[in-house]
Amino acid sequence: MDIKEKLAKLEDIMELDAGTLRPEMSLEEIEEWDSLAALSYVVMMTDDFGKNVTGAEIRAFKTVQDILNTMEK
Amino acid sequence: MKSFIPSVTIQGICATVPARVSRFADELKEFPFPEKSSIRLGKVMGFKEHRISDPATTPCDLASYTLDYLFHTGKLAREDLDAIIVVSQTADHPIPGNSKVIHGQLGLSGDTHCVDLYENCTGFISGLYAASTMIAAGAQKIALITAETGACYANMRDRNTYPLVGDAAGVALICRSQSPEDGFHFVFHHDGAHRAALLTPAGRMRMPYSAQTAEVQQDEMGNFRSLNDLYMDGTAVFQFVMNQVPPLIREVCEYAGVAVEDIAYHLTHQPNRFMLEKLADMIPVPRERLFNNVVENFGNSSSCTIPVNIAFNLKDKLLADKFPVCLSAFGAGLSLAAACGSLGGLDFCELIEHPGQGAHRYPPQS
Numbered sequence: 001m002d003i004k005e006k007l008a009k010l011e012d013i014m015e016l017d018a019g020t021l022r023p024e025m026s027l028e029e030i031e032e033w034d035s036l037a038a039l040s041y042v043v044m045m046t047d048d049f050g051k052n053v054t055g056a057e058i059r060a061f062k063t064v065q066d067i068l069n070t071m072e073k
Numbered sequence: 074m075k076s077f078i079p080s081v082t083i084q085g086i087c088a089t090v091p092a093r094v095s096r097f098a099d100e101l102k103e104f105p106f107p108e109k110s111s112i113r114l115g116k117v118m119g120f121k122e123h124r125i126s127d128p129a130t131t132p133c134d135l136a137s138y139t140l141d142y143l144f145h146t147g148k149l150a151r152e153d154l155d156a157i158i159v160v161s162q163t164a165d166h167p168i169p170g171n172s173k174v175i176h177g178q179l180g181l182s183g184d185t186h187c188v189d190l191y192e193n194c195t196g197f198i199s200g201l202y203a204a205s206t207m208i209a210a211g212a213q214k215i216a217l218i219t220a221e222t223g224a225c226y227a228n229m230r231d232r233n234t235y236p237l238v239g240d241a242a243g244v245a246l247i248c249r250s251q252s253p254e255d256g257f258h259f260v261f262h263h264d265g266a267h268r269a270a271l272l273t274p275a276g277r278m279r280m281p282y283s284a285q286t287a288e289v290q291q292d293e294m295g296n297f298r299s300l301n302d303l304y305m306d307g308t309a310v311f312q313f314v315m316n317q318v319p320p321l322i323r324e325v326c327e328y329a330g331v332a333v334e335d336i337a338y339h340l341t342h343q344p345n346r347f348m349l350e351k352l353a354d355m356i357p358v359p360r361e362r363l364f365n366n367v368v369e370n371f372g373n374s375s376s377c378t379i380p381v382n383i384a385f386n387l388k389d390k391l392l393a394d395k396f397p398v399c400l401s402a403f404g405a406g407l408s409l410a411a412a413c414g415s416l417g418g419l420d421f422c423e424l425i426e427h428p429g430q431g432a433h434r435y436p437p438q439s
Contacts, residue, residue, distance in 0.1 A: 055308040
């Protein structure tokens with residue numbers, strides 16, 4: 001999966017328009033990165049990447065890039 | 074642990090919810106998040122309204138009212154009860170246990186045995202197992218009672234817990250059956266090492282209530298709670314359920330010799346709609362055979378969700394018919410429980426409302 005597809009998945013999770021997210025963006029500035037988005041991320045990681053992420057890992061995310069880094073099989 | 078207990082049947086179910094309704098739309102302003110985000114969350118999770126007792130109403134008030142209703146309407150005779158088994162984590166007093174309070178409130182016979190089980194989400198199935206073992210040892214009729222007014226342990230400003238909690242009581246009449254076809258196959262698993270995922274830290278011997286434990290703090294996600302309040306690591310609990318419950322259900326069905334697809338209904342504990350939809354897809358079973366509507370109508374009342382689920386969703390079917398069901402529950406512990414057996418041909422299956430403001434006989438005096 002290339003970076004464009006990964007960003008599109010994250011935009012889907014946060015219900016943002018396509019092309020809104022950039023890797024260097026700080027999550028603190030994205031209002032849509034909330035507990036529901038985090039839950040959707042957990043489900044996506046299980047379904048698409050077969051990974052169990054922890055709440056501690058999610059809380060440690062600072063930027064969009066941090067999330068992108070976890071999106072590997 | 075696995076166990077099969079033959080010649081036991083559930084003969085009736087009655088659940089009671091407080092008449093007092095709390096609506097998600099009215100609670101939004103309490104949460105430390107933009108309302109838009111809370112509304113979005115509520116839509117996915119199924120947060121609409123839930124039943125929360127007023128502070129004057131205790132778990133024993135809800136339970137005794139349920140039994141008194143059954144006595145008063147002739148659905149159950151108090152002198153027939155060999156035992157009451159009371160499942161709860163909220164109590165009227167530290168001493169004695171709820172079962173004795175209920176015994177006293179109802180004036181039950183001195184020969185009725187009283188037992189308390191300190192259990193939460195898996196409590197109905199643990200209680201069904203305890204009742205079944207007593208039946209196997211010679212008892213004829215047992216009232217399995219679940220009762221919780223634990224919603225007060227969730228902080229109103231914790232969006233992780235408050236919108237989903239609810240209070241309720243349930244009574245299931247467990248009887249000896251002449252039919253060898255009746256009986257339940259049970260499976261239990263526990264993972265106490267991960268108990269921190271769902272925990273109320275303070276209020277007992279490990280951490281007694283103090284000024285410090287009552288101090289409300291904001292967590293990294295923005296929610297407010299004190300050490301006296303319920304804490305839930307939503308991610309850990311979600312993954313626990315997704316990873317552990319589908320194999321649990323396959324295990325109990327295989328043990329009972331029933332194909333998963335031949336189970337008419339999967340009657341589960343009710344944490345939230347989202348998790349239950351995903352669970353149905355994962356097992357997999359059609360979503361209409363695994364109800365997910367208890368939280369949006371009444372809230373998650375811990376050990377009471379299975380009786381509420383059954384009384385709310387299957388009343389007419391269970392009075393008229395009998396079919397194979399699989400009960401399953403999961404939650405604090407972390408614990409897993411499942412029971413497979415036939416359910417139906419009930420003497421009663423009802424959902425009633427408690428009027429609030431403490432103890433009442435049935436019918437309540439206005």
